[in-house]
Every structure is written in C-alpha cells, then in structure tokens.
Amino acid sequence: xxxxxxxxxxxxxxxxxxxxxxxxxxxxxxxxxxxxxxxxxxxxxxxxxxxxxxxxxxxxxxxxxxxxxxxxxxxxxxxxxxxxxxxxxxxxxxxxxxxxxxxxxxxxxxxxxxxxxxxxxxxxxxxxxxxxxxxxxxxxxxxxxxxxxxxxxxxxxxxxxxxxxxxxxxxxxxxxxxxxxxxxxxxxxxxxxxxxxxxxxxxxxx
Numbered sequence: 001x002x003x004x005x006x007x008x009x010x011x012x013x014x015x016x017x018x019x020x021x022x023x024x025x026x027x028x029x030x031x032x033x034x035x036x037x038x039x040x041x042x043x044x045x046x047x048x049x050x051x052x053x054x055x056x057x058x059x060x061x062x063x064x065x066x067x068x069x070x071x072x073x074x075x076x077x078x079x080x081x082x083x084x085x086x087x088x089x090x091x092x093x094x095x096x097x098x099x100x101x102x103x104x105x106x107x108x109x110x111x112x113x114x115x116x117x118x119x120x121x122x123x124x125x126x127x128x129x130x131x132x133x134x135x136x137x138x139x140x141x142x143x144x145x146x147x148x149x150x151x152x153x154x155x156x157x158x159x160x161x162x163x164x165x166x167x168x169x170x171x172x173x174x175x176x177x178x179x180x181x182x183x184x185x186x187x188x189x190x191x192x193x194x195x196x197x198x199x200x201x202x203x204x205x206x
Contacts, residue, residue, distance in 0.1 A: 031069040037201025046096035060092030081121040111183035113138035130163040140185035154184040
C-alpha cells in the first residue's frame, strides 16, 4: 500500500507541476495535451536459461501521459516545441532469469512507474518527430517459478524515448513511440533491466 501511496503522491505532484507551468507560461505557448498508448511490443534485456520458460516480450504494456509546451521556436519552415511530459506506465509480465542473493532464478517479472521528461518536437501542424530525456520512479516485482517473490523500488532511473505524431485535425493526434524505461526487480540485483516499449496511441491537444 505504501508503494501505491507514493506513486499516487508522485503523480499528483507531476499534475500540480504541469498546472503551475501552464499558468506561469500563459504568456508563451499554451498547448497542453493528454494521451494514451498501447504497446505493440515490449522487449527486455533479461537473460534466459536453457530449458527454462522464456518470454522477454511483454504483451500488456502501456502508458498515459500529459504534456505542457512552454516554448515554440520557428526553424526553416518547421517549429521546435519544448515541453514537459509526465507519464504513468506499466511494463507487462516477462518470463526470464533474475539475479538474487541466492543465485539466478527463473520467474515472472513486471514493473510500473512514473516518469518526468524534457521533450522536444520538430515538425509542423500536420506531423512531427519527438525526442525526450528524463527520469522515472519504477516499482519492479518478480514471482519465482519455484516459489517466493521479490520487489524493488528504484528512484530516478534515466529514461528517454523517440516518437512520431500525425495530426488528424487541430486537436487529435496519432502517435508512435519508443520508450526506454529501466527497472529493478530485486534489491540484490545491481544491474538494471532495460525495457524498450514500442507503442501506438492517440493524444488530444487542448
């Protein structure tokens, strides 16, 4: 329950920060958008043992996010938009090996978290490419095949991504994104797992 409370608290802090930016930057760009994306594939760099269950491509990943653009600069017929993005995400279950204090064990691991990013969009009113860099809080957990479980909270893991957008009209956009969202599944695992989420989604600009 404490993890859930911390996640909710962090999410509310992000929402409050975005709202403050919106008021403070009203003299500049005032574009705010929200969106949701569903992963078509999520890959992990977790290892697997011969003969053990192995499925490192999660099927139930996704994200929701809010974006506030605080500056727009014309550039050679395009525009460069700078924004702050807050994200809630889930990385679905993967079957792989996990490092523990008693050795490597096979299990089912998943993670979820909250991310904050600095984001740049280069494009027009019809399409654009995006890049972002920031950090995330992640909660990872694993259930081992032979019984037992472990979990780990990791604060401010470096995260980032690239994306494309296509505007259907003034307000609605289709998106395609790659997000690198690391996680830790055990307190004894000194190596972070790299999760690459490839997703498509819809965003609405206010």
